[in-house]
Each structure stands twice: as C-alpha cells, then as structure tokens.
Amino acid sequence: MNKYFIKxxxxxxxxxxLQVVVLNEVLFSTYINPFLYVILIISLPLKTPKWFLxxxxxxxxxxxxxFSVSLGFHSTATxxxxxIKPFISKITIPHNILGDTDEITLKKAGNKAFITFSxxxxxxxxxxxxxxxHLSVNLALFGKIMASSLVTLIIVLITQLFQQDx
Amino acid sequence: xxxxxxFIKINxxxxxxxxxxxxxxxxxxxxxxxxxxxxxxxxxxxVGFIHNYTAIFSNxxxxxxxxxxxxxxxxxxxxxxxxxxSFIDSTLIRNKRYHYYPAKIINNxxxxxxxxxxxxxxxxxxxxxxxxxITGQGVIGIIRSxxxxxxxxxxxxxxxFYVGIRLKKNNxxxxxKWEGFDYxxxxxNDFPNHIPIIIGDTITTNSHSAIFxxxxxxxxxxxxxxxxxxxxxxxxxNLFEDFNxxxxxxxxxxxxxxxxxxxxxxxxxxx
Numbered sequence: 001m002n003k004y005f006i007k008x009x010x011x012x013x014x015x016x017x018l019q020v021v022v023l024n025e026v027l028f029s030t031y032i033n034p035f036l037y038v039i040l041i042i043s044l045p046l047k048t049p050k051w052f053l054x055x056x057x058x059x060x061x062x063x064x065x066x067f068s069v070s071l072g073f074h075s076t077a078t079x080x081x082x083x084i085k086p087f088i089s090k091i092t093i094p095h096n097i098l099g100d101t102d103e104i105t106l107k108k109a110g111n112k113a114f115i116t117f118s119x120x121x122x123x124x125x126x127x128x129x130x131x132x133x134h135l136s137v138n139l140a141l142f143g144k145i146m147a148s149s150l151v152t153l154i155i156v157l158i159t160q161l162f163q164q165d166x
Numbered sequence: 167x168x169x170x171x172x173f174i175k176i177n178x179x180x181x182x183x184x185x186x187x188x189x190x191x192x193x194x195x196x197x198x199x200x201x202x203x204x205x206x207x208x209x210x211x212x213v214g215f216i217h218n219y220t221a222i223f224s225n226x227x228x229x230x231x232x233x234x235x236x237x238x239x240x241x242x243x244x245x246x247x248x249x250x251x252s253f254i255d256s257t258l259i260r261n262k263r264y265h266y267y268p269a270k271i272i273n274n275x276x277x278x279x280x281x282x283x284x285x286x287x288x289x290x291x292x293x294x295x296x297x298x299x300i301t302g303q304g305v306i307g308i309i310r311s312x313x314x315x316x317x318x319x320x321x322x323x324x325x326x327f328y329v330g331i332r333l334k335k336n337n338x339x340x341x342x343k344w345e346g347f348d349y350x351x352x353x354x355n356d357f358p359n360h361i362p363i364i365i366g367d368t369i370t371t372n373s374h375s376a377i378f379x380x381x382x383x384x385x386x387x388x389x390x391x392x393x394x395x396x397x398x399x400x401x402x403x404n405l406f407e408d409f410n411x412x413x414x415x416x417x418x419x420x421x422x423x424x425x426x427x428x429x430x431x432x433x434x435x436x437x
Contacts, residue, residue: 021220030277030349050179058186066209069282072194083183133279140347
C-alpha cells in the first residue's frame with residue numbers, strides 16, 4: 001500500500017499542473033471545462049485507507065483552488081466524491097473483479113463497470129462544483145454540468161487507453 | 167467514555183469527512199474574509215510565476231492579434247491628437263487625473279462563475295488594491311490582491327462585480343453586472359421603462375465611480391425585455407471587449423479618488 005501512497009502523492013503535482021496549465025487554458029466553449037484531476041480519485045485502489053482518501057482529496061482540491069483563485073470550491077467537490085466513492089463502487093463494480101490493491105482502471109474493471117463508475121463520480125463532482133459556484137439551478141447550468149461531465153469522461157477514457165498500451 | 171471512543175472509531179470515516187468538508191465549505195463561504203485574502207495573496211505570490219511561463223508561450227501565438235490591437239489603439243490616439251478641439255471636451259479633462267500603468271495578462275479565465283485575472287505588475291511597480299483595470303474597449307476589473315511582482319484582479323465576469331453605466335445618448339444611469347454564462351454579454355436589470363432605448367445604443371461608464379473614469383466604452387444593447395412583475399426593463403448588453411482574447415490592459419489610478427471617497431464617507435448613510 002505504501003507504494004501507492006508515494007505514487008499518488010507524486011502524481012498529484014503533475015495532474016494539478018496539467019489541469020491548470022493546459023486544460024483550464026484550452027477553451028472548448030464556456031459550457032465545457034474538463035476536470036481531468038478527478039481521475040486520481042477514481043483510480044485509487046478500493047482498499048485505500050479512508051483517511052488517506054479524504055486527506056488526499058483535500059490536498060488535490062485545495063491545490064487546484066490555489067491556482068484558480070476559487071477558494072473552497074474544488075476541494076468541497078473533490079472531498080465529496082472521495083467520501084461517496086466506496087458506496088458508488090459497491091453498486092457499480094461487480095465483486096471479485098478487482099483485487100484489494102488493484103488500481104481501478106478500464107482494463108481491470110471492465111468497460112461497462114468503469115464507465116458507469118467514473119461517470120457517476122464525475123457527474124457528482126461537476127454538479128457540486130457548478131452549483132456551489134452559481135448558487136442557482138437552471139437549464140443553462142444543467143447543460144453546463146452535462147457537457148462538462150461528458151467531455152471529462154472522454155478525456156478520462158483517453159488516459160485509460162494510454163495505460164493499456166503499457 | 168468507552169462508548170464515545172467506540173463511536174468515534176466506528177464512524178471515523180464519516181467524522182473525518184465532516185471535519186474536512188466542513189473546513190472546505192467554511193473556506194467557500196468566507197471567500198471575502200481576511201483568511202481568503204491571505205490565501206489569494208499567497209496565490210499571487212507563488213502561483214504567478216508559473217502562469218508567467220505559460221504566458222510566454224501563449225503570447226507568442228497571439229502576436230498577430232496584439233499587433234493589430236496596438237495599431238488600432240495608436241490610430242485612435244493619433245486621431246485624438248489631430249482634433250485638438252476634443253481636448254476641450256470635459257470628459258477628457260476629467261480623465262487627465264488618471265495615471266495609466268500598462269500591464270500584461272498572464273492568466274485569465276472566462277468559464278467559471280467567478281473569474282480572476284493575474285497581471286504581471288505588482289507592488290514593486292506601484293500597484294495597490296482597489297485600482298481599476300480597463301482597456302480602450304471596456305472595463306475589465308478591479309485589483310483585488312497584490313504581491314511584489316504580480317496582481318490579481320477581480321474580473322467583470324464575477325458575481326460581485328458591479329459597474330455603474332450610462333446611456334451615451336441621454337445620460338440615463340444603471341448598473342451593469344454579469345449573469346454567469348456567456349462571456350460576450352452582460353445585463354442591466356431594473357432599467358426604468360420610460361427611458362427611450364433601442365437595440366444598438368452605446369453604453370459607457372458613468373461619472374459616479376471613484377475607480378473608473380467617465381466615458382469608458384462598455385458595449386451596445388443587444389436585447390430589451392420587459393419584466394412582467396414590475397414593468398422594468400431587463401437589458402442585455404453585447405460587450406465590446408472580448409475577454410477571451412485579452413492580452414494587454416491598463417491599470418488606472420486617480421489621486422483624487424480617495425479624496426472623493428473620504429468626503430462621501432463623512433455623511434452618514436441614514437442622513
């Protein structure tokens with residue numbers, strides 16, 4: 001397990017930089033802002049100690065917040081998905097597919113399970129983030145949540161393809 | 167005691183979640199407070215240089231647009247110089263009180279609800295909190311936090327940003343703010359319905375502000391809608407400035423603004 005702690009703590013600055021320097025700058029439309037850093041929470045192994053999961057989520061969200069001057073927004077959303085991740089994984093990923101220390105990837109979890117699992121988490125993350133940001137619920141906001149979730153899912157799947165090549 | 171410890175042990179995940187999430191929500195709600203300001207200051211100081219590096223790259227790509235913009239601005243200034251009579255225009259004389267500091271944008275966002283802009287000028291260059299940021303084509307924001315070399319400005323595309331405006335043709339006043347989705351337009355709510363306005367009218371800043379000079383162009387009226395509840399107009403405005411393509415801006419500051427504010431503060435609000 002210690003191996004994963006070090007690996008994920010090392011990946012954190014990489015993904016934060018990728019998010020802030022590349023993805024936040026590339027503007028597809030005002031309705032679409034992909035948040036790739038969510039993949040770190042998605043792919044952490046199922047049996048990760050829960051305290052690590054939460055504190056890691058806080059570190060991740062807080063560093064994104066620092067860069068985008070949006071104090072608290074990203075960390076709230078990221079901690080929320082870290083908290084519900086165990087429950088979502090119970091209902092979407094079949095038993096016995098993943099070992100306790102396996103990372104959750106497209107290859108290991110299977111296409112259907114991985115896509116539903118990550119779509120759930122991404123959708124909840126984006127909803128929490130955008131609703132706290134806008135403090136209102138209307139059709140345009142719903143469109144923004146849907147569009148961003150789908151694009152984030154596509155980018156997450158692309159990163160998974162690269163992992164399979166290894 | 168034993169039961170309490172057992173309760174904590176069983177529910178440690180939930181409790182830790184509540185503590186951390188509570189802290190995050192606290193940060194989120196206190197976005198305006200002293201703590202938030204120190205974090206924004208930290209962000210300006212240590213995150214600014216990373217954005218500076220990426221800006222070098224993106225500036226190279228936008229060289230062509232920047233050149234065009236500068237040529238147009240130059241032509242405008244030449245025209246102003248040529249018609250010397252325009253110096254008699256009261257707005258120009260009034261604007262002379264303002265100092266202009268040129269600054270380059272090194273980070274900008276337009277797709278969040280609350281957007282901020284990082285600029286490459288800081289306290290070393292004389293920038294202070296509360297100064298205005300404009301371009302030749304519109305109001306951009308207000309400086310929110312300053313470090314030695316960088317400054318962070320609250321963009322016009324922010325929930326808490328309001329700017330006083332007037333119709334160029336008949337001087338009627340209103341307040342402009344951003345609705346949250348489209349970066350090309352903003353809106354004026356509660357515009358009195360007896361004022362004759364038509365689509366295409368130009369809107370500029372008014373003379374009430376201590377931060378922005380009078381007569382900075384902002385945009386043209388795109389759409390007028392009558393509010394069914396109170397009969398006021400909801401007006402949406404096409405902004406002249408394309409926030410997605412911002413590159414160079416002016417930070418402006420007036421020595422007389424603080425005098426104006428001091429005088430206005432002397433009168434209690436309930437009088």
